Amino acid sequence: MDVELARTFLEIVNAGSFVRAAERLHVSQTAVSARVRSLESQIGRSVFVRNKAGATLTPAGKQFLRYAPIFIQVWERARHHVAVPLGHRTVLAVGCEPSLWDPLLLRWLVWMKKSASDIALRIHIGLPEGLIQQVAEGVIDIAIMYTPKNLPGLRVERLLEEKLVLVTTDPRRPRSIDAGYVYVDWGPGFAASHHMIFPEHENTGLYVGLGRLGLSYILEVGGSGYFRMRAVRPYLESGQLHLVRGAPEILYPAYIVCSASTDASLLKTAMKGLRDVSQTERRTRRGRRPRRGYPKARLS
Secondary structure (H helix, E strand, O other): HHHHHHHHHHHHHHOOOOHHHHHHHOOHHHHHHHHHHHHHHHHHHEEEEEEEEEEEOOOOHHHHHHHHHHHHHHHHHHHHOOOOOOOOOEEEEEEOOHHHHHHHHHHHHHHHHHOOOOOEEEEEOOOOOHHHHHHHOOOOOEEEEOOOOOOOOEEEEEOOOOOOEEEEOOOOOOOOOOOOOOEEEEOOOHHHEEEEEEEEOOOOOOEEEEEHHHHHHHHHHHHEEEHHHHHHHHHHHOOOOOOOOOEEEEEEEEEEEOOOOOOOOHHHHHHHHHHHHHHHHHHHHHOOOOOOOOOOOOOO
């Protein structure tokens, strides 16, 4: 079976109609219909009932829904493991959130080159939802991310403790949250902790979904916000930013996510490297810790 038939089937299920599936797949509705006909011909059963509301699964379609993701997962694993470059024994695909690649992923790549140079690496940078899905489908072997979802068949392990700190460009401002505050969406755990700490500040003038954007903004025009200590440390040392007195820190751990079926020896090597570089980073941070300390709030 053509793997695109299974992908199209799942897209229709997720979109709820042939039309929306065609838009998401960037193909014509005629192409989507042709793929479904081909799928139904190979299965020998109809999988969708089309109506004005969209498309619903037939009993056969509901049964095929159990196997389509597995079919895609097996195909993707086979595709990227078979394509081993010359001079290497295997391939390891790793995904990472944008805010974690520097320096963690970069240092891990250096570690792998020194300690496991016979493993070819494929690196994907993406958002958490996409990375989780790629691990589940077998497109990538390991993902490094914050606040992952627990899905069946996935293994989640804490890698390192980040912390979010409230910083400002103006140390003379007495209030922890002021008119120049930028709310960064660090996920539902942060939102819950933020609400507990600052229940009176639910709405702010600027809400951003990317930490780097919020940080660049306040450095450009002034303001305050919660950001990762690792990201703001250079600006604290240079005097461009200042820790807000009395503002609690919020713990923001990073995790390793992998499939339970990932090759055990390959996983052991990769995770040893990640633990080694994360421990090195923790030791480095301890040696450069700012003088002032604040109470910590754990993400709920």
